[in-house]
Each structure stands twice: as structure tokens, then as C-alpha cells.
Amino acid sequence: MSKRPGHVYSNSEPILMQTFEANSREYQFYDEEAAKVSQRIDEELKKDWARRKEIQRRQVKVMLLGQAESGKSTLQKQFQLYYAHHALEHERPLWRPVVYFNVIKAVRMILDELDFELNNLTNDDSVEGQAVAHAIAPLGDLSGEFSRLRTKLVPLVAMEDSLASELSGGVAISGGRPGVYVRAGWQALVTPLSPNRSRALPGTGGPSPGVAHVTSLASRTLIAVQNEVDELWKHPVVRILLNNRRIRLDESAPFFLDSITRISQADYLPSTADLLNVRLQTLGVAEHSFDIELCGARYNWLMYDVGGARGQRHAWVPYFDDATAIIFLAPISAFDQYLEEDPRTNRVDDSLQLFTAICSNKLLKNSHLVLMLNKTDLLKKKLEAGVKVRKYITSYGDRPNTFADVSEYFRAHFIQVHKRHDISRRALYVHFTSMLDIRATQDIIVNVGEAIIRSHIAKTGLA
Ligand SMILES: Nc1nc2c(ncn2[C@@H]2O[C@H](COP(=O)(O)OP(=O)(O)OP(=O)(O)O)[C@@H](O)[C@H]2O)c(=O)[nH]1
Numbered sequence: 001m002s003k004r005p006g007h008v009y010s011n012s013e014p015i016l017m018q019t020f021e022a023n024s025r026e027y028q029f030y031d032e033e034a035a036k037v038s039q040r041i042d043e044e045l046k047k048d049w050a051r052r053k054e055i056q057r058r059q060v061k062v063m064l065l066g067q068a069e070s071g072k073s074t075l076q077k078q079f080q081l082y083y084a085h086h087a088l089e090h091e092r093p094l095w096r097p098v099v100y101f102n103v104i105k106a107v108r109m110i111l112d113e114l115d116f117e118l119n120n121l122t123n124d125d126s127v128e129g130q131a132v133a134h135a136i137a138p139l140g141d142l143s144g145e146f147s148r149l150r151t152k153l154v155p156l157v158a159m160e161d162s163l164a165s166e167l168s169g170g171v172a173i174s175g176g177r178p179g180v181y182v183r184a185g186w187q188a189l190v191t192p193l194s195p196n197r198s199r200a201l202p203g204t205g206g207p208s209p210g211v212a213h214v215t216s217l218a219s220r221t222l223i224a225v226q227n228e229v230d231e232l233w234k235h236p237v238v239r240i241l242l243n244n245r246r247i248r249l250d251e252s253a254p255f256f257l258d259s260i261t262r263i264s265q266a267d268y269l270p271s272t273a274d275l276l277n278v279r280l281q282t283l284g285v286a287e288h289s290f291d292i293e294l295c296g297a298r299y300n301w302l303m304y305d306v307g308g309a310r311g312q313r314h315a316w317v318p319y320f321d322d323a324t325a326i327i328f329l330a331p332i333s334a335f336d337q338y339l340e341e342d343p344r345t346n347r348v349d350d351s352l353q354l355f356t357a358i359c360s361n362k363l364l365k366n367s368h369l370v371l372m373l374n375k376t377d378l379l380k381k382k383l384e385a386g387v388k389v390r391k392y393i394t395s396y397g398d399r400p401n402t403f404a405d406v407s408e409y410f411r412a413h414f415i416q417v418h419k420r421h422d423i424s425r426r427a428l429y430v431h432f433t434s435m436l437d438i439r440a441t442q443d444i445i446v447n448v449g450e451a452i453i454r455s456h457i458a459k460t461g462l463a
Pocket residue numbers: 066067068069070071072073074075251252276277278279280281282283306307308309374375376377378433434435436
């Protein structure tokens with residue numbers, strides 16, 4: 001019977017054993033050395049893990065949530081202004097083409113609506129239509145005047161699309177409102193021009209010839225037609241149509257058109273108020289990072305600014321499970337407005353529905369919750385102008401149409417949603433805000449920031 005090769009013991013076997021025996025001290029040395037190396041690696045790994053854990057424990061993740069145009073990006077800029085002033089300074093020149101875009105869009109909207117209204121007023125039998133026609137009649141035939149203004153303004157209006165496309169980096173949203181949509185890091189697309197517009201600022205990324213070109217073209221065109229822009233904006237017919245809400249512009253349009261002389265300077269550099277007023281829609285989720293110090297300890301504050309339109313909301317969810325805090329923004333001035341993406345839904349209703357979903361979301365059950373009832377300045381203006389809440393929200397009934405009553409009514413509704421739907425019965429911190437008011441907002445930011453960090457410390461046991 002033949003044996004399997006493995007069972008044949010060769011003569012060399014004892015010799016090998018001897019060699020091993022002879023070198024056993026050496027092997028023992030290697031064993032000890034290997035054990036030491038392995039121990040060192042273990043210790044390094046443990047230290048690395050502890051370091052990472054510490055970094056994570058010092059990380060505070062805050063999500064800004066709310067419908068489109070609720071003021072999330074504006075709040076993010078206010079945080080930046082307070083805690084990362086240098087970063088905002090660095091970005092300041094990059095906002096120049098965005099301000100031009102806001103101005104041009106406003107001019108185009110006035111011209112479009114003016115055309116529509118003047119052509120249709122004669123056929124409008126409504127009481128409001130008749131009142132507007134009556135107010136405009138004494139001004140006589142204005143067609144020649146408007147035609148001259150329109151011809152002068154054509155080159156400016158023609159720049160809207162190219163500015164939008166350069167700023168968005170080619171991004172367009174189907175079915176969305178025409179405008180500029182930006183993803184995180186959009187600033188890298190924009191040539192950072194120095195205030196004298198002659199060269200890029202150092203260290204601000206590579207130049208983008210496309211944006212630089214349209215920016216300087218827009219600037220020159222605006223300088224050439226600034227008087228016509230001003231004339232159109234101050235024209236009595238435009239005033240009548242605006243006052244009667246026949247022309248509806250973006251909320252920040254009056255601010256920029258009132259400042260047209262300043263914006264039309266060759267060395268124009270956006271002011272802080274410009275940065276806060278400018279409208280630029282967010283696409284997806286943009287992360288902003290800066291440090292906040294509290295009681296001698298430093299915390300890395302990660303702020304997630306999301307796109308708020310309905311088609312954007314699915315992108316929020318992956319960020320939910322480790323969010324330290326949610327700051328929910330609800331613009332309470334929007335009681336007379338409807339969603340761009342669904343013109344049947346009242347914007348305050350949408351905010352309430354969205355807040356219900358946030359309060360009842362299991363992934364967010366451990367997050368600190370802050371509610372900002374925003375745009376109180378606009379709410380005051382609307383109520384003072386006589387816009388009646390009950391016309392848009394029938395349940396408001398016969399309550400007085402004053403700021404105190406209306407703001408309290410909305411606050412009570414949001415608190416009720418929280419009471420009924422909050423999954424973890426956590427506290428809700430509510431603030432009335434006007435995000436363009438720097439001093440008032442900065443006080444709130446400090447307050448909210450500290451409360452969020454304290455709740456983070458309580459949960460993680462950090463000191
Ligand atoms: N008057 C007034 N305007 C505000 C206030 N908060 C924000 N705005 C303006 O409202 C517009 C929209 O604000 P954003 O911060 O861009 O809104 P958002 O929530 O980031 O919108 P999306 O990115 O589309 O989700 C901007 O022109 C802001 O200047 C406020 O309290 N009062």
C-alpha cells in the first residue's frame with residue numbers, strides 16, 4: 001500500500017527541528033518585538049479612536065430647515081457674520097454678479113407686468129381693476145414713454161439669462177421658477193474680482209472667465225442705463241401698480257432698486273446689507289463650518305443650509321440621524337402667498353405641514369428644536385398697508401388685524417403642532433425674527449448657539 005506523500009517523514013526533519021531549537025532565543029526576541037509593535041499599533045489606534053471620538057463630541061451639527069425663501073441662507077450668513085467674519089469678507093466681491101442678477105430680474109419683471117397690466121386694464125371690470133384704471137387715467141397716454149424706456153433697457157434685460165446660466169454653472173431645474181440655483185461651493189465658479197475689478201483676489205480659487213466676462217458686461221450696461229432704471233422704478237404708473245399689488249416682485253427688489261445709484265458705481269462692492277438682502281436659491285445641501293467657543297471650550301459648528309422647495313426636501317433626510325439641532329424657519333409674512341411649486345398651497349399652511357413632519361420624524365427625536373417665526377418686518381409692513389389676514393386664512397375670523405394679534409395667532413398654531421406631534425416631548429424654543437436686522441438677529445444667534453451647545457454637552461456628557 002502506497003503512503004500519501006504527506007506521511008513520509010524525510011531525514012531532514014530532525015535537522016529542521018534542531019535549527020528551530022537553536023534559534024529559539026532569536027524567535028523569542030522577534031516575538032517580543034512583534035508583540036511590542038502590535039501593542040504600539042493598538043495604542044495608536046485607541047488614541048486615534050479617542051481623538052476622533054473627541055472631535056465628534058466637539059462637533060455640533062445644525063440643520064436649517066423650512067420652505068423656499070424662508071430665510072435659511074440669510075440666517076446662515078448672519079451666523080457667518082458673527083462667528084466667521086473673515087470668510088464673509090472674503091466672499092464679499094463674489095456676490096457682485098448676484099446683486100446685478102437681482103436688479104436685472106426686478107427690472108425685467110416690472111417691464112413684463114407693466115405690459116400685461118396696461119394691455120389688460122381696459123378689459124378688467126373688477127372693482128380693483130377699475131380703481132387702478134381710474135388712478136392711471138389722468139397721467140395720459142404713456143405708451144411712447146414706456147416704449148423709449150423699454151428700448152433703452154433691452155441690453156440690460158438681455159443679460160439676465162447669461163448671468164443666471166454662468167452663476168448656476170449650467171444647472172437648471174425643470175418646472176422650477178426661473179432664477180439662479182446654487183449648489184454648495186458655487187463661489188468657486190465666480191471670479192473673485194478685487195474691488196477695483198482689475199484682478200482676482202489672491203487665494204480665492206481659480207478664475208472663471210465666463211462669470212468675469214458677464215459680470216463686467218452687466219456692470220457696464222447698468223452704469224449706462226442707471227437713469228432709465230431709476231426712472232422706471234419711480235414712475236407713477238409703476239408706483240400705482242405696486243401699491244395695488246398688480247406688480248409683484250421678489251421681496252428684496254425694492255431694496256436693490258432704491259439703491260441703484262450706489263450699485264451702479266464702477267467700483268461697486270456689495271455691502272453687508274446687500275449680502276443679507278440678495279436672493280439666491282440653494283440647491284441640495286450646503287455645509288458651512290466654523291468654530292464657536294463657549295466657557296473656554298471650542299466647538300466645531302457644522303451648519304447645513306438646505307434647498308427648501310418641495311422638490312429639494314428629499315435631500316434633507318440623510319443628514320437627520322446625527323443632527324444635534326434643527327432650526328426651523330417659518331416666514332409668517334407669507335400668509336397671503338402661495339407656493340411657487342404648488343400655487344394652491346398657502347405658504348403658512350405649507351410651513352405648518354412641514355413643521356408637523358419635522359416634529360414627528362423619528363430620526364430627529366433627539367435633536368434640539370428651535371423655531372424661528374421669520375420676516376416679522378414684512379408682516380408688520382403688510383398689516384400696516386391694510387392686507388387682511390382673514391381674506392387668506394378664513395379661520396382667523398374677526399380677530400384684530402394687528403401685528404400683536406396676528407403674530408400671536410401664528411405662534412399659537414406652531415406651538416399646537418409641536419404639542420400634538422412632537423415625538424419626544426422635547427422643549428421647543430421659539431423666536432420672532434427679522435433676519436435683515438443685524439443687531440436683533442445677532443442677539444438671537446448667540447442665545448440659540450449657546451442653548452444648542454449646552455444641550456449637546458448635556459447629551460454627550462462633555463464639560
Ligand atoms: N424682509 C425680510 N426679508 C428676509 C428676511 N429673511 C430673509 N429675507 C429675504 O428673503 C429672501 C429669501 O431668503 P433666503 O435666505 O435666500 O431663503 P432660503 O430659505 O435660503 O430659500 P431656499 O434656498 O430657496 O430654500 C432673501 O432675499 C432674503 O434677503 C426677513 O426676516 N425679512
